[in-house]
Amino acid sequence: MPILGVALLAACTLAGLFVGDLLGAALGLEANVGGVGVAMLLLIALTNLPGRRLGPETPTGNGVQFWSLMYIPIIVAMAAKQNVFAAVSGGVMAAVAGVLAVLAAFALVPVLSRWAQRP
Amino acid sequence: MERIFKFAGDNGLLVAFVFVGVIMVLAYFLSRHVARGKVHGSAIAIALGLLLAFWAGADTGGKNGVADYPLLAGIGVLGGNMFRDFAIVATAFGVRMEDLRKAGLVGALSVPIGVILSFAVGAVVALAFGLTDPAEITTIGAGAATYIVGPVTGASLGVSSRIISLSIAAGLVKAVLVMVATPLVARRIGLDNPASAMVYGGLMGTTSGVTGGLAATDPKLVPYGAMTSTFYTGLGCLLGPSLIYLVIRAVL
Known part of the structure; x- marks a missing residue:
């Protein structure tokens, strides 16, 4: 049943976010630490149980797959609710800091990925 | 008009689905016919979203882009953290x-x-x-x-x-x-x-x-x-x- 997939996905997301919330609180932070990452690992683990792999073509898998396909529209909605006006009108210092941080990170991506792919 | 705003507000998430759907259609049309396939449709859709958010921010003075228009408040839900995290976790399905x-x-x-x-x-x-x-x-x-x-x-x-x-x-x-x-x-x-x-x-x-x-x-x-x-x-x-x-x- 597709609802089982949706329920599984929601349960993994809730569990992961709660763990991230507790982790943040334990470190004394007002931020969620890695909650989405934990939730993803949980979903990967539960859909790849030995001998019970959940495929995307199964009815249960469809329930997860649907939300994975809804990802881009949700990101478009997220883009449409960003405070772009504040970003653009935030002043020169903010713009320079933001732009240079992005350029520096882009420049490091090939360096670190070469290292990651070293046999 | 008042009636439409209230109606849209009560059905915010559905309005958001339609709104994003229209952006996607427009973006894929632009990708195919104007950018001739060189720029991916989803890239154009995200850029359109940001552009609309800029415009809305300048117009309403609010912080939440187009979601500050009562008619489009549902975008705040669909593009909010809950749905974002839910969909990101879903993309892990099929990761090796x-x-x-x-x-x-x-x-x-x-x-x-x-x-x-x-x-x-x-x-x-x-x-x-x-x-x-x-x-x-x-x-x-x-x-x-x-x-x-x-x-x-x-x-x-x-x-x-x-x-x-x-x-x-x-x-x-x-x-x-x-x-x-x-x-x-x-x-x-x-x-x-x-x-x-x-x-x-x-x-x-x-x-x-x-x-x-x-x-x-x-x-x-x-x-x-x-x-x-x-x-x-x-x-x-x-x-x-x-x-x-x-x-x-x-x-x-």
Whole structure:
């Protein structure tokens, strides 16, 4: 049943976010630490149980797959609710800091990925 | 008219589905006929979303882009953290464990490297613009990490609200630029496999930027970048007001 997939996905997301919330609180932070990452690992683990792999073509898998396909529209909605006006009108210092941080990170991506792919 | 607003407000999420659907149709049309397939439809859709958000922000003076129009309040739900996290986790369906493991160590290392890099760049820019107080310099550096690390760090270091809003603006510039620029530079920086996506997510850190940028580049890479970037804001909030502030104060 597709609802089982949706329920599984929601349960993994809730569990992961709660763990991230507790982790943040334990470190004394007002931020969620890695909650989405934990939730993803949980979903990967539960859909790849030995001998019970959940495929995307199964009815249960469809329930997860649907939300994975809804990802881009949700990101478009997220883009449409960003405070772009504040970003653009935030002043020169903010713009320079933001732009240079992005350029520096882009420049490091090939360096670190070469290292990651070293046999 | 009043009736339509109330009706749309009561059915906000459904209005949001239609609104995003129309943007997607328009974006894919532009991708095929104007950009002749050179720019991916989802990249155009995200750019259109940002453009509309800019326009709405200038018009309403609010913080939430088009979601500040009562008619489009549902966009705030569909594009809010709950649905975003739900859909990001869903993209992990079909991820192969061995791909994650292959880039595991470097992927994990890329997060602290990215945090420190952003703080360093932001701090240097703050210095260049004449700031001298270490707490203020750290806060601008934190904003160059993400727009959440900025205010969290600034609040705990007790800097003025002007500096905090500058740090948020720096983080927003970063998020918007990452969304727009990633598909343009992806090929040049070798962003075409799970390992480099993990490194990229860890170095950039801004979850909205990373997930938007990867969606516009290659949706298959989204889970790998999201996986590492999700640890970035937490680490930034942890290191910013403590270790990094102490280092910056010692250096000055």
